[in-house]
Amino acid sequence: MSGNSEPRKYKNPVLNWIEFRLPIISYFQKEYGEYPMPKNCNYFWSFGALATITLITMIVSGIFLAMNYTPHTEMAFDSVERIMRDVNYGWLLRYIHSNGASFFFIIVFIHIVRAMYYGSYKYPRELNWILGVFIFLLMMATSFLGYTLPWGQMSYWGATVITNLFSAIPIVGEGLKTWLLGDYTVGNATLNRFFALHYVLPFVIFGVVGLHVAAVHVHGSNNPAGIDIRSKNDTVNFFPYMLIKDTIAVCVFGVLISAVIFFGPNLMAEVDNYIPADPLVTPAHIVPNWYLAPFYAILRAVPDKLGGVLLMFGAIAILFVLPWLDTSKVRSCNFRPMYKWFMMLFFVNFFVLGYVGMLPAEGLYLLIARIGLVYYFGFFLIITPFIGWIEKPKTLPLSISDVYLGGGKESPSPVSQKEIH
Amino acid sequence: MSEKPDSKRRDFLQLSTISIGAVGTAAFIWPFLKSMNPAEDTLALGTTEVDISLIEEGQSITVKWRGKPVFIRKRTKDEIDEAKKVNIADLKDPEEDINRVKKDEWLVLVGVCTHLGCVPLGQKLTDSKGAYNGWYCPCHGSHYDTSGRIRKGPAPENLAVPPYSFLNDTTIKIG
Numbered sequence: 001m002s003g004n005s006e007p008r009k010y011k012n013p014v015l016n017w018i019e020f021r022l023p024i025i026s027y028f029q030k031e032y033g034e035y036p037m038p039k040n041c042n043y044f045w046s047f048g049a050l051a052t053i054t055l056i057t058m059i060v061s062g063i064f065l066a067m068n069y070t071p072h073t074e075m076a077f078d079s080v081e082r083i084m085r086d087v088n089y090g091w092l093l094r095y096i097h098s099n100g101a102s103f104f105f106i107i108v109f110i111h112i113v114r115a116m117y118y119g120s121y122k123y124p125r126e127l128n129w130i131l132g133v134f135i136f137l138l139m140m141a142t143s144f145l146g147y148t149l150p151w152g153q154m155s156y157w158g159a160t161v162i163t164n165l166f167s168a169i170p171i172v173g174e175g176l177k178t179w180l181l182g183d184y185t186v187g188n189a190t191l192n193r194f195f196a197l198h199y200v201l202p203f204v205i206f207g208v209v210g211l212h213v214a215a216v217h218v219h220g221s222n223n224p225a226g227i228d229i230r231s232k233n234d235t236v237n238f239f240p241y242m243l244i245k246d247t248i249a250v251c252v253f254g255v256l257i258s259a260v261i262f263f264g265p266n267l268m269a270e271v272d273n274y275i276p277a278d279p280l281v282t283p284a285h286i287v288p289n290w291y292l293a294p295f296y297a298i299l300r301a302v303p304d305k306l307g308g309v310l311l312m313f314g315a316i317a318i319l320f321v322l323p324w325l326d327t328s329k330v331r332s333c334n335f336r337p338m339y340k341w342f343m344m345l346f347f348v349n350f351f352v353l354g355y356v357g358m359l360p361a362e363g364l365y366l367l368i369a370r371i372g373l374v375y376y377f378g379f380f381l382i383i384t385p386f387i388g389w390i391e392k393p394k395t396l397p398l399s400i401s402d403v404y405l406g407g408g409k410e411s412p413s414p415v416s417q418k419e420i421h
Numbered sequence: 422m423s424e425k426p427d428s429k430r431r432d433f434l435q436l437s438t439i440s441i442g443a444v445g446t447a448a449f450i451w452p453f454l455k456s457m458n459p460a461e462d463t464l465a466l467g468t469t470e471v472d473i474s475l476i477e478e479g480q481s482i483t484v485k486w487r488g489k490p491v492f493i494r495k496r497t498k499d500e501i502d503e504a505k506k507v508n509i510a511d512l513k514d515p516e517e518d519i520n521r522v523k524k525d526e527w528l529v530l531v532g533v534c535t536h537l538g539c540v541p542l543g544q545k546l547t548d549s550k551g552a553y554n555g556w557y558c559p560c561h562g563s564h565y566d567t568s569g570r571i572r573k574g575p576a577p578e579n580l581a582v583p584p585y586s587f588l589n590d591t592t593i594k595i596g
Contacts, residue, residue, distance in 0.1 A: 184459065
C-alpha cells in the first residue's frame, strides 16, 4: 500500500502509461497477485471472497429489479407480482435477490464464526473486526428495509414492529418514530424513503468492505494456527493459489444457491408476505427473517419493552468490544482447550436463539430464549475474560511451516505429511 | 512583530471560522432532517367524522384515522360496570374509566397495541377478547380490559384515547 517512489516497469506500453500516471496496476499486482496468504488457510478463508461476490450479485440484481419496481403503497405489491409474472426473467431476478439475501447472511455468519473461532479479531486486526461488525449492522438495516418493499403483510407488520422499537426510548421515542416514518403509521412516505435508503446503503456497504479488505491487507490474513507469518516459507501468493481455491468455493456456492433458487425459491420466505399489506389486520404470528431471528428472540425474551430493545441492540453492540473482552493472547481456539468448547456452545446457542425467535414467545420457547439470552451475554461478559485468565493454552507451533512438521500439539493430517516427504 | 498578540489573533480567527462553519453546517442539515417529518398533506388528513347511529349496544366498528385503526365500541351495561369496579391501584397504567370516556357507553380507542404496534383482536364477535373481556394482542400476548386498559402482557400503556368530540348524538369527530 505504501507509495513507491520508483514506478514499476511493464512490457505492455499501455499498462506502463497508466502506471506512471495512476499506480493502480502495481496496486492490484501487490494486493491481489503477490499478496502473501498463510499457506495453512482452510476453506473458511474463502468466505470473505464469497461475501464480496454475493454483495455484487445483490447490487446488480437489485438495480435490475428497481427498473420494474414502484415504491407506492397502492402499486408496490402489484409491481412485484408483475416482476414475477410478466417481466422477462423477472422471477429469476427476484428469486436471486431474495435468496441471495439469505445466502449473504449464511456466508457472513460463517465468516464471523471463522473470525471468532480463530481469533482473527485480536491484535493487530481489531479495527478490521470493528469495520466487519459495522458491515454486519449495515447489512441488517439494508435487509430490513428491503423486506418492506414488496408491501405484503409481513413487510408491513415487520416494519411496524421494528420502527415501534424506537418508541421505547424515553421522551424522544415517539417523535423519533414519527420522524423515521414520515407519518403516524407505516405509510407511503415510509415506503418511499425505505426504497431510497435500500438502494443507497449497499453502496455504503461496498465502501466499508473496501476499508475492511484494505485493513486486513496491512498485517495480512490470520490463519488456522493463529500465529504470525515469520518467513516467505509460511505463505503462498494469492495468485494463483488462493484465487483457485476461492474459485472452487464459489463454484460449490453457485451450485447450492442455484439449487435453492430453482427448486425451493420460497424455502426461506414467509407465506404471509404474499398477502397484500392491510393496516387494519395484524397477522396472528409475525415472523422476522430467519437471519434477524436470534436478535428478535432476545427482544421478546425480556418482559420489559425498553429493556428488550436495549438488550437487542446491546447484543450487536457488544460485538464491537469483543477484542478487548478477550484476555487471552492466543488467537486460534485450536490451541485453547477450554475456550474452544464455550465458543462451540456459543454458536449452538445463537442457532437455538434463532430457532425460538421464529416461534411464538410463550411457554417453553420463552424459557429457552431466556436461557439463550443469559448465555449470549454471559459468554461475552464473563466467560471470555475469565477463561483468558485461567486457561493454559497448548504449545503453539513455532511457525506456519512448523504446523506441517508436527509443531504444536495440533496433530497434522496425514495428507500434509505426505506432501512434505 | 511579537509572537503573542499574533497567535491570539490567529486563535480568534480559527475559533470564529470553526463556529461559523458549524452553525452553517447545522443550518444546512436542518431542512434535510425536517423534510423527513410528516408533510403538510399528511397532517391535513388529521380528522375523521364518523356516523355512529347504526352501532348497536355491544357492537364495535373500526375506522381509519391518520392511517391507524380506531375502535369505537358501544359498551353494554355489564362492560361499563366491569370497567368501573376495577381497583385502579392494581393496574399497570392506572387510569379511571371515567377519564377514558366522554359518555359511558361510547369507548373510543386507537386500536394499536402500545407494545410494538400490532392491531389487537376483539372487534369481531368471533375474536378472542382476552382474559379481561376487552382486546387481546396476538403478537406478544397483551390483554386489555373493557376500558382498553393494559391488564396483562408486555405492553407498557393502556390503549390510547384519541382526541375526539361528539358533534351531535350520532356523529363523532376524531382528531
